[in-house]
Amino acid sequence: MNKDQLLNYVQNFVSLTDDEAMELCSSFKEVKVKKRQFIVQPNFTDRYRNFVVKGAFRAYAISDEGQEHTLQFAIENWWVSDFNSYIYQHPATLFIVALEDSVILQLEYEKEQELKASNHKFETFFRIMAEKGLAFEHRRILFNLIHSAEARYENFLLNFPNFVQRVPQYALASYLGMSTEFLSRIRNKKT
């Protein structure tokens, strides 16, 4: 069932034959993750590309001063991994934790390489994923450089209304690059 969700997602970008769809699906492994469970931790190499079927995740780092900084959130139909660790297969710097009881589909690094090498369409799919990701991060960096904390919060509300109720306030504040107190002030002003 859950693999249909992955397949629907993938077929938005490349059109697969039944055999290809079967090959892709059989390459992923379904894993249940409990709330507060970690799927990536610093110093361990991230072995998987993770597709979120159900639930929510947060990827963050901890600074030398002990502060948490959120790089990414992921809910249904998003991918989440420590991307530097995954593509270069070196130790992770991020923690990735489930914010809710979740279900993910995991693709192992070597399996992904086989898929890409054996079939042009799979290569195309992962190229599109990386390009969309890069374009997204460019928009994000630029938006953060240009706009005030208040505008960053408004923009997040506008683009990711589904996330706001599901992520803790301190995590959202650290994603937006502001203190929890400041985010709380902005939220109170709006109500």
Add this chain to the structure above:
Amino acid sequence: MNKDQLLNYVQNFVSLTDDEAMELCSSFKEVKVKKRQFIVQPNFTDRYRNFVVKGAFRAYAISDEGQEHTLQFAIENWWVSDFNSYIYQHPATLFIVALEDSVILQLEYEKEQELKASNHKFETFFRIMAEKGLAFEHRRILFNLIHSAEARYENFLLNFPNFVQRVPQYALASYLGMSTEFLSRIRNKKT
């Protein structure tokens, strides 16, 4: 000659036959760009992926308040474009300007699509470019979230020693997310 430089770069990532190398090279067009000339401007769609053979470029946006914010620098063997504009073929939001007299190799959007569709290796190459770009931006976002302005400047010096002498101080300050005065204070402290 300049196409050899591109080819050397590409062959770091995929190994091409002579015919494929020729096909790739003939898809790029060499363009000379004068210092202060723009290759991308807001509201015009960015039609090209640009490989820098010689020279230096800066990609930046201007906020509503008239302030410049630098998203990217590029020197020899880097790529530069308004990536959101290029991959989605919609109007650009960035200015991209030559900081020196420069030479670039331009690949037109439609030509790139043909290359990728016709040959798995070209698809692989552009997938790797996007993945490296995405991994780079993740490192950058995380570094900026976690570290002080001073550490951001040190890190830039360490990773991009070749850029520092070639980009104006106000542009570097806006790339690092600080005022020119602040960057100047950090630099003076170091000497």
